[in-house]
Amino acid sequence: MLFKPTSIALSLFLFISTVSTRANEIENLALPDMGDSSGTLISPIQEKELGEAFFRSIHTRININQDAEVQQYIQSIGNQLSTNSDQPSNPFHFFIVLDNQINAFAGPGGYIGVNSGLFLLTESESELASVIAHEIAHITQRHLYRAFEAAKRLSIPTAAATLAAILLATQSPEAGQAALMAIQAGSVQFQIDFTRDNEKEADRVGMKTLAKSKYNPRSMPIFFERLQQSSRYYGKDIPEFLRTHPVSVSRISDTRGRADKYPYKQYPDSHDYLLIQAKLRVITTSDKKKALSYFKTRERQGTKQQQAIARYGIGQIYLADLKFSEAEKIFQQLAKQYPNQPQYAYAIAKTSVKSLNFKKALVLFKQTVKRFPDNNAIKIEYISTLLKTKKPDKAKVILQSLDHETKKQPFYFEYMAQAYANLKQQAESHRYLAEYYYAIGQTKTAILQINLAKKSLDINFYLQAILDERLSFFNNEEKERKLNR
Numbered sequence: 038m039l040f041k042p043t044s045i046a047l048s049l050f051l052f053i054s055t056v057s058t059r060a061n062e063i064e065n066l067a068l069p070d071m072g073d074s075s076g077t078l079i080s081p082i083q084e085k086e087l088g089e090a091f092f093r094s095i096h097t098r099i100n101i102n103q104d105a106e107v108q109q110y111i112q113s114i115g116n117q118l119s120t121n122s123d124q125p126s127n128p129f130h131f132f133i134v135l136d137n138q139i140n141a142f143a144g145p146g147g148y149i150g151v152n153s154g155l156f157l158l159t160e161s162e163s164e165l166a167s168v169i170a171h172e173i174a175h176i177t178q179r180h181l182y183r184a185f186e187a188a189k190r191l192s193i194p195t196a197a198a199t200l201a202a203i204l205l206a207t208q209s210p211e212a213g214q215a216a217l218m219a220i221q222a223g224s225v226q227f228q229i230d231f232t233r234d235n236e237k238e239a240d241r242v243g244m245k246t247l248a249k250s251k252y253n254p255r256s257m258p259i260f261f262e263r264l265q266q267s268s269r270y271y272g273k274d275i276p277e278f279l280r281t282h283p284v285s286v287s288r289i290s291d292t293r294g295r296a297d298k299y300p301y302k303q304y305p306d307s308h309d310y311l312l313i314q315a316k317l318r319v320i321t322t323s324d325k326k327k328a329l330s331y332f333k334t335r336e337r338q339g340t341k342q343q344q345a346i347a348r349y350g351i352g353q354i355y356l357a358d359l360k361f362s363e364a365e366k367i368f369q370q371l372a373k374q375y376p377n378q379p380q381y382a383y384a385i386a387k388t389s390v391k392s393l394n395f396k397k398a399l400v401l402f403k404q405t406v407k408r409f410p411d412n413n414a415i416k417i418e419y420i421s422t423l424l425k426t427k428k429p430d431k432a433k434v435i436l437q438s439l440d441h442e443t444k445k446q447p448f449y450f451e452y453m454a455q456a457y458a459n460l461k462q463q464a465e466s467h468r469y470l471a472e473y474y475y476a477i478g479q480t481k482t483a484i485l486q487i488n489l490a491k492k493s494l495d496i497n498f499y500l501q502a503i504l505d506e507r508l509s510f511f512n513n514e515e516k517e518r519k520l521n522r
Contacts, residue, residue, distance in 0.1 A: 085128070088146010092130065095144070096447070096477040102133035102153070103448065104320065105414035106380060110313040112442075114162070115149065118170050121249035123242060124177040130442075131169070135321055139264070143172045153321045160263075162310035163247070163256035170243035170250070171257070178242060180235040240292050253304035258293040265289065308342065312380045315350040319357060329354050345371055352384060361392040379409040387418060395426045406435075413443055420452055429459035447476040464493035464500055471507065480518075484511045 115131030332350035352367035372381035389398035402419035450473035457466035467490035
């Protein structure tokens, strides 16, 4: 689908909110004021297509978290906030980028990413929520409608790839420039800056969302102030979040004034937040000895809950270091202490998987799924274990029971492909592999998988029709991409 030149400015409306403002770091990018009003609104269908294409494209450029527990948590907190926003019917998709830089961004179609570095910097769940609420507000207030302007026609795939390239530039200017050159969109002119009024409004609207969602409104100025104070130590390497969301004294003062209008109360962090933060610290660390020392220090101080979180972090490090008996002992103690926290039961079963004790793992996962039937993260790991032990029928049943949003994740297609391969249904396996590669932005490989499926001996008329439709769709997308080069 091609956009008319007069509508390009709004066709890429929800542009990433953290694009770098350093024009001299990326050639051929101009940064005019966002106030231009050219273009017309795109349809909801076009918005959805652009958002999905954007998300597919960034899979090839940044390291998106694949841990099911981490994804479940960030989507949960995002859903709570978006439900209480001023446009609760808007679709939103939340995810974690495994990057130590302090950053968060919003893309087209309501795709909001939070860097693990920012997550780990927060000192309360409300601080994390304040950043997400702010990004949600940028989208609901349509601050990004006029984020892009071009002099030529762009297809959705090329537009999405271009946005992803500029997002990459916020992580690495050199890599971003190379990505832009690769898609040959250097002649495109981008409008990528927020005005002070945009930031002020996003703070105001975000704070309302924060309060309605039962998070601490005061967390917003607290986090802003810590960011401002810490920025003095960064020198030229100031966090990208501060480049694109400048934190001034007046902005902190404004948010503090609004927050003070809400009655004071205590806002304890959820156990989930603390556990996921600890898990992310282990996932992203390059120095496990240092991380182990960090958790062991905290194991001896603070509340019982804080000590438990520290022990969980120690257990995760032991698991990563293949010290299975030590890890299992810690997780067993924590599960006994907190029987209603699914993460501990999950960790025990995961330890059995890592130690290749699949028989024990299957029993544990079956019990845990029964105890926590609404926990998708546990189901996903159970499915993976079933596939490892050549039980594709059971895996398929659970896969098909997942909710609609989960079925859009790349892992779903990958696991379905594995299940069908184990069932010796090669056509279906290649079909789902095609969807997997398409979901992670590798359309050419998706076309190859469709062609392999069409050559399979176990193909029927119904599947042939599906394959023909998907092959046509993938080929058309590749043609559109080439037309804009």
